[in-house]
Amino acid sequence: MVIHVASVAFCWPHVARICTHFLEAENVPVLAWPAYSPDMSPIEHVWDVLDRRIRQRVPVPTNIQQLRTAIEEEWTNIPQATIDNLINSM
Numbered sequence: 001m002v003i004h005v006a007s008v009a010f011c012w013p014h015v016a017r018i019c020t021h022f023l024e025a026e027n028v029p030v031l032a033w034p035a036y037s038p039d040m041s042p043i044e045h046v047w048d049v050l051d052r053r054i055r056q057r058v059p060v061p062t063n064i065q066q067l068r069t070a071i072e073e074e075w076t077n078i079p080q081a082t083i084d085n086l087i088n089s090m
Contacts, residue, residue: 040090042083042086042087042090045086046078046083046086049078049082049086050071050074050075050078053074053077053078054067054070054071054074057070057074
C-alpha cells in the first residue's frame, strides 16, 4: 500500500488507537507534529516586520488602496536576509 501524505497533523491524545495501529501495521512513517504555536511560525514574524514597516511610512496609508499599495511595496522590500534570520532563529 502506498500512501502519499504531505503532512498529517495529529493531536496525539485525540487520535483513535485504531488509526495509530493501522499506520504502524502498514509501516507508514509518522512524524510527531507539535501543537500550533504562532511563535514557531516564521510567517508570523514576517507579518510583524511588515506591520512595523507599514506603520513607519510617511505618510501612513489612509485608505484601502493606499494600504494595499504600501503592503505590496513593503513586502517586496523586506530583505531576504531578514527572512533568513527569522527562519534560522526558529
